[in-house]
Amino acid sequence: MKSPYGDLRAQLDTLGTEAFRPELAEIDQLPTLDIARIMNGEDITVPAAVAAQLPRIAAAIDAIAERMAHGGRLVYAGAGTAGRLGVLDASECPPTFNTDPADVVGLIAGGSGALVTSMEGAEDSKELAAADLAGIRLTRADTVVGISASGRTPYAIGAVEHARGLGALTIGLSCNAGSALAAAAEHGIEVATGPELLTGSTRLKAGTAQKLVLNMLSTITMIRLGKTYGNLMVDVRASNEKLRARSRRIVALATGASDDEIETALSATNGEVKSAILTLLGAVDGPTAERLLSDSDGHLRDALKDVRPN
Template structure:
């Protein structure tokens, strides 16, 4: 007991100094309030998060551009975090294949303790920088990869260790935290500290801090995909139609992009093997399916560039 007390005392002091862990005495009677009043309090707290994100937009944009440049060369986007932060990364990574038709392994989410930690805490996992290094070593990092360490406190050893290991390996590093002056931001090339303030429930960083992380990760993955040509304007043209809803959405997107009648849309999708981007090119570029595929391959999957190269493109269709 004596040997662990100093370490515990030091950690407690660190936590007490964090904005995300601050105690709010004005909310000490919150459990006595009517449910509607608590809901209003939470809603008011949540309104502060977008402003906290807005204050860091230049830093976020710089990190996105640096990542997109590397991913255009074949690099990967890798999230690494523990607890809620790790789950946010895994969630964002898991949504990229159906939303943007990303290749397997192009966007990766690592959570301390592995998949089991998505549902329950794995004891000691978040305290291990070595575990983070091992998880990243298994991925065989390259200089074109980007590793995003995510931690509300900005001190989580797994997240900090991931960034330190990735940087030593030559990968691009981003540190996303919700406290100023964090070790995570200091360790990363791109430190992003979004500070939404103390939580409604002391220490429950799944609340405002979790929301802030979700908003920033949405920006990172979405804008990178825009930069990689995964969209056409604001249309999600690289989606993977894996169910009836997405198949219906595919037809609607082709319709919005081209203004073509339903029978022409069906024919184009058939010619394009169900690929939305290819079908749009078939219609607007007046080419067949194989030609559309070849044009997109040459343009690196960027529909606008492929349309410029298509001999039958109707400028009014853009």
């Protein structure tokens, strides 16, 4: 009987991320500094690989922002390193952009336990991905980003296929050209990072590339949604002393106001940075600032136009 592992091996042999590099076969014999230099040189190639996909990344971001502006959610789905990176990006959105934790969601094959313990077998199930998306009540208003270095992980492909069947926006992020994941998605992003320093260890260059792309997807989407004012995080959630200090600094940078004026503004707006800036730049009170921001869907520049038309 033919072994299924033969077919899998043949598939892996076709993937750039799995390629063996004979010139590195003696790397374990090199001095530590030389290995570090080689690894650093490999990492330098990643931004160029991402740059080649910028038009596709930008198109995906505009589509995500359009969905989220109308109440949709951004959902990442992946296994192993890819899944962990998605969960990481999702978890950083609430403190950075004051999003509801339900607005940006990270799903990893095997559940939360897979964040700290390898559950690689979970990646082989498309049905598990569909069940996880059903568990969060995915709708056509949402966006699902399947993440897989190889571009062949069943969990990521299954997530995209299930989401697309519901009419949700779908994005496939992989690190190999001609991937099944990109083919399954409406927007395919294929960052071809090539062979790894350690054969098949896609937590290295491929993982770095995925992190860079996820940074763009979430950050620029939030910029499009009015979560920033220039390059200032005006929707930051001041949940600890460091972030409270950052909130004061952001208001200062945006307005040039004195410390006393900043404290007064933040007190009048219950610590909401964006509202505090509007009270100072627009010379309005806290409730008015809140109303103006609501009317402008949270876009500070648009709210300012209503009080400073010139």
